[in-house]
Amino acid sequence: MRIVIAGFGTVGQGFAEVLHLKSDLFDEPVKIVAAFDSKSYVTDSGGLDPVALVNRKKETGAVGPNRMGSGIDVLDSVDYDVLVEVSPTDIRTGGEGLRHVEHTLRKGKDVITVNKGPLALKFNKLNRLAKKKGSILRFEGSVGGAMPIINLCSENLRGEQVRSIRGIFNGTCNFILSRMDTGLPFEQALKEAQQLGYAETDPTYDIEGIDTACKVVILANSIFNRDVTFADVSITGITSVSSEAIALAADQGMVIRLIGEVSDTVLEVSPRLVPKGHPLSVSGTLNTARIQTDLAGTITISGKGAGRIETASAILSDLMAIMDSRR
Amino acid sequence: MRIVIAGFGTVGQGFAEVLHLKSDLFDEPVKIVAAFDSKSYVTDSGGLDPVALVNRKKETGAVGPNRMGSGIDVLDSVDYDVLVEVSPTDIRTGGEGLRHVEHTLRKGKDVITVNKGPLALKFNKLNRLAKKKGSILRFEGSVGGAMPIINLCSENLRGEQVRSIRGIFNGTCNFILSRMDTGLPFEQALKEAQQLGYAETDPTYDIEGIDTACKVVILANSIFNRDVTFADVSITGITSVSSEAIALAADQGMVIRLIGEVSDTVLEVSPRLVPKGHPLSVSGTLNTARIQTDLAGTITISGKGAGRIETASAILSDLMAIMDSRR
Numbered sequence: 001m002r003i004v005i006a007g008f009g010t011v012g013q014g015f016a017e018v019l020h021l022k023s024d025l026f027d028e029p030v031k032i033v034a035a036f037d038s039k040s041y042v043t044d045s046g047g048l049d050p051v052a053l054v055n056r057k058k059e060t061g062a063v064g065p066n067r068m069g070s071g072i073d074v075l076d077s078v079d080y081d082v083l084v085e086v087s088p089t090d091i092r093t094g095g096e097g098l099r100h101v102e103h104t105l106r107k108g109k110d111v112i113t114v115n116k117g118p119l120a121l122k123f124n125k126l127n128r129l130a131k132k133k134g135s136i137l138r139f140e141g142s143v144g145g146a147m148p149i150i151n152l153c154s155e156n157l158r159g160e161q162v163r164s165i166r167g168i169f170n171g172t173c174n175f176i177l178s179r180m181d182t183g184l185p186f187e188q189a190l191k192e193a194q195q196l197g198y199a200e201t202d203p204t205y206d207i208e209g210i211d212t213a214c215k216v217v218i219l220a221n222s223i224f225n226r227d228v229t230f231a232d233v234s235i236t237g238i239t240s241v242s243s244e245a246i247a248l249a250a251d252q253g254m255v256i257r258l259i260g261e262v263s264d265t266v267l268e269v270s271p272r273l274v275p276k277g278h279p280l281s282v283s284g285t286l287n288t289a290r291i292q293t294d295l296a297g298t299i300t301i302s303g304k305g306a307g308r309i310e311t312a313s314a315i316l317s318d319l320m321a322i323m324d325s326r327r
Numbered sequence: 328m329r330i331v332i333a334g335f336g337t338v339g340q341g342f343a344e345v346l347h348l349k350s351d352l353f354d355e356p357v358k359i360v361a362a363f364d365s366k367s368y369v370t371d372s373g374g375l376d377p378v379a380l381v382n383r384k385k386e387t388g389a390v391g392p393n394r395m396g397s398g399i400d401v402l403d404s405v406d407y408d409v410l411v412e413v414s415p416t417d418i419r420t421g422g423e424g425l426r427h428v429e430h431t432l433r434k435g436k437d438v439i440t441v442n443k444g445p446l447a448l449k450f451n452k453l454n455r456l457a458k459k460k461g462s463i464l465r466f467e468g469s470v471g472g473a474m475p476i477i478n479l480c481s482e483n484l485r486g487e488q489v490r491s492i493r494g495i496f497n498g499t500c501n502f503i504l505s506r507m508d509t510g511l512p513f514e515q516a517l518k519e520a521q522q523l524g525y526a527e528t529d530p531t532y533d534i535e536g537i538d539t540a541c542k543v544v545i546l547a548n549s550i551f552n553r554d555v556t557f558a559d560v561s562i563t564g565i566t567s568v569s570s571e572a573i574a575l576a577a578d579q580g581m582v583i584r585l586i587g588e589v590s591d592t593v594l595e596v597s598p599r600l601v602p603k604g605h606p607l608s609v610s611g612t613l614n615t616a617r618i619q620t621d622l623a624g625t626i627t628i629s630g631k632g633a634g635r636i637e638t639a640s641a642i643l644s645d646l647m648a649i650m651d652s653r654r
Binding site for chain 1: 482624625629637643
């Protein structure tokens with residue numbers, strides 16, 4: 001199994017580490033034949049050393065010795081089986097990631113991605129392309145990180161009709177709201193999240209609900225067979241949640257949480273009142289989802305929604321599923 | 328896909344209903360070619376009407392017109408692909424269920440079971456037999472009912488090393504302990520559970536921790552690749568949990584829950600103190616499991632641990648997985 005890693009930031013590096021850590025797990029050789037980010041690339045049909053890749057990136061800032069041109073050119077220059085597309089999300093256009101995914105699927109090769117841009121903008125187009133070309137497109141880590149949800153719904157629960165999914169899909173927002181529960185004003189809770197590395201310097205993507213909206217779109221298309229994109233989501237972020245609102249909620253035994261909800265008719269991200277003790281009233285950075293089905297009733301799952309190794313572990317599970325399918 | 332249903336109690340009837348409800352889900356014809364319980368049987372190579380089967384059992388107490396001899400004879404009298412073995416659990420010998428499962432695997436046919444007897448007593452023998460004969464043995468519903476756990480660990484999390492699983496695997500005990508939290512003495516809480524249909528007339532199997540122990544053994548063998556049986560589990564039930572102990576726990580912000588725990592070295596069922604607010608402090612009849620892994624961290628899942636349709640839905644998911652594998 002020959003792999004190209006597109007994007008060599010936190011998740012790309014984490015995945016390389018996981019391939020190294022878990023090398024004895026595979027029945028067949030698994031080789032990284034190319035890795036690139038926006039600045040540089042490296043290829044080796046004999047297989048690159050994952051640890052050396054990570055070390056070089058950490059020490060020099062570059063994943064490879066070659067100055068980056070187009071990702072498509074790198075993809076065309078090597079023989080590979082699976083693209084692991086983990087470049088940064090561009091929710092406006094899908095960015096380079098969309099081109100990489102499309103190009104790979106068109107060649108009949110398989111793709112694992114956690115890049116929400118291509119999935120939130122062009123899911124159905126990509127899915128149709130994959131079907132037509134006999135390619136496999138998997139994306140467990142794109143929603144909920146290490147919390148199983150995509151494959152849980154589409155494989156384990158394949159006999160169920162999933163009626164709705166409601167969940168906390170952004171650990172940053174949940175951390176901020178949890179801190180506000182203790183009396184901290186929004187700005188201070190955000191600052192704390194930034195200091196702890198939970199929030200970016202520019203937190204817009206999280207706190208405006210954009211990240212959650214991407215995940216809701218991915219669930220809508222992949223689990224509910226809908227045909228929606230990011231623009232179809234009704235989004236309210238958490239910037240307007242005041243300390244007063246939180247205090248008022250607390251008086252009624254409630255907390256405020258940023259909930260993503262999807263069903264056949266709903267596609268929404270908004271701060272909602274949740275009774276204390278309810279599974280969606282959790283504090284901290286965990287992701288939690290309530291999956292309502294026709295036969296099994298409600299299933300609740302929670303896990304780490306982000307993190308280098310955690311997200312990489314979701315990519316690993318997709319990789320092993322692809323290896324099984326291709327055997 | 329030709330199915331034999333062995334055992335036509337609550338779960339067997341629920342599964343027949345689910346086959347009827349979900350008939351449009353299958354790409355190929357799915358037929359029940361035989362159904363039997365301890366008293367009667369019926370066969371039809373053309374396929375039995377699931378609704379008629381359920382109605383006959385409800386109205387007459389018999390699933391079929393023929394007086395039951397040996398299950399093996401019924402199995403040998405029809406051509407079938409999958410045995411759905413849902414006869415009552417016999418934890419002492421494995422009972423008829425063990426013979427049905429073994430006989431079917433030996434013929435190279437597939438088995439889905441929620442019968443804990445064969446699995447808790449002879450898992451590794453059955454698993455080896457299945458591998459040797461190219462048969463598939465699936466048993467999602469045997470632990471946690473509709474709560475996904477077996478296939479979640481062995482498929483979705485296949486890249487993880489599962490370090491431990493701790494959970495509430497018996498809704499009856501959890502209901503009783505939850506009611507005791509409100510001040511009810513054990514006997515009264517048990518009576519209430521019986522009145523609500525959560526506990527059997529003879530509640531031994533649940534309240535002595537036997538049911539939970541069976542599930543812990545199934546997890547140990549299937550997820551941790553251990554080679555243990557029911558006799559290896561250290562078991563304490565809930566009959567010795569006093570109102571005083573519960574009150575004392577409450578004073579310290581704790582509840583008492585019957586926890587099953589399994590790891591490479593632990594195999595235990597016992598009432599334990601759990602801090603209020605902890606995911607395992609839940610009240611009511613739900614099952615909950617905390618799966619600790621090396622890469623993904625801790626994943627928590629909860630769902631309905633019992634119920635006619637809920638358990639049948641786990642059988643359905645196993646059936647669809649078998650249909651995929653056999654295609």
